[in-house]
Amino acid sequence: xxxxxxxxxxxxxxxxxxxxxxxxxxxxxxxxxxxxxxxxxxxxxxxxxxxxxxxxxxxxxxxxxxxxxxxxxxxxxxxxxxxxxxxxxxxxxxxxxxxxxxxxxxxxxxxxxxxxxxxxxxxxxxxxxxxxxxxxxxxxxxxxxxxxxxxxxxxxxxxxxxxxxxxxxxxxxxxxxxxxxxxxxxx
Ligand SMILES: [Fe+2]
Numbered sequence: 001x002x003x004x005x006x007x008x009x010x011x012x013x014x015x016x017x018x019x020x021x022x023x024x025x026x027x028x029x030x031x032x033x034x035x036x037x038x039x040x041x042x043x044x045x046x047x048x049x050x051x052x053x054x055x056x057x058x059x060x061x062x063x064x065x066x067x068x069x070x071x072x073x074x075x076x077x078x079x080x081x082x083x084x085x086x087x088x089x090x091x092x093x094x095x096x097x098x099x100x101x102x103x104x105x106x107x108x109x110x111x112x113x114x115x116x117x118x119x120x121x122x123x124x125x126x127x128x129x130x131x132x133x134x135x136x137x138x139x140x141x142x143x144x145x146x147x148x149x150x151x152x153x154x155x156x157x158x159x160x161x162x163x164x165x166x167x168x169x170x171x172x173x174x175x176x177x178x179x180x181x182x183x184x185x186x187x
Contacts, residue, residue: 019151023059026144031055033140033183034133040179043132047104051133054108058137061092061109086121089113108133112141115171127173135173139180142171158184 034055093110111134118126
């Protein structure tokens with residue numbers, strides 16, 4: 001099992017222990033990185049700002065998810081929990097769609113767990129079917145998660161994270177990943 005998959009499963013294990021400050025910190029890191037990568041890729045200034053907003057809000061569906069789970073039986077099987085976790089991008093989109101956010105922000109959030117090879121969720125989009133904002137968030141999200149401490153492990157160092165991400169390069173848009181690498185190495 002890859003580190004990212006293990007992370008996803010641990011997230012499922014821990015979903016009932018939603019940690020708001022950790023989630024907010026994660027949002028801030030993703031927001032800053034997404035802005036920098038969008039700039040590096042030459043997106044319009046307005047889009048860069050919008051992606052910073054999307055980065056801050058991308059996991060907001062997890063808040064709904066905890067309400068959803070806590071309103072039900074407390075003993076869901078892991079498979080059930082995984083199903084709920086996989087709903088968070090759609091729940092976030094649903095929560096925000098009537099609140100005046102642009103389509104660019106909304107679709108970046110809805111598709112931030114799509115993989116470039118078509119193995120992601122919610123819609124198994126492939127390659128350029130995935131909106132550019134979501135392809136950027138995907139890379140920044142994985143990096144931010146792996147470089148942070150989790151209740152069940154300490155943070156990986158940047159060099160290790162880069163190796164882990166290259167092992168799973170199939171998940172990412174190569175052009176986005178290369179821009180991201182330039183940002184990280186210039187920091
Ligand atoms: Fe997410």
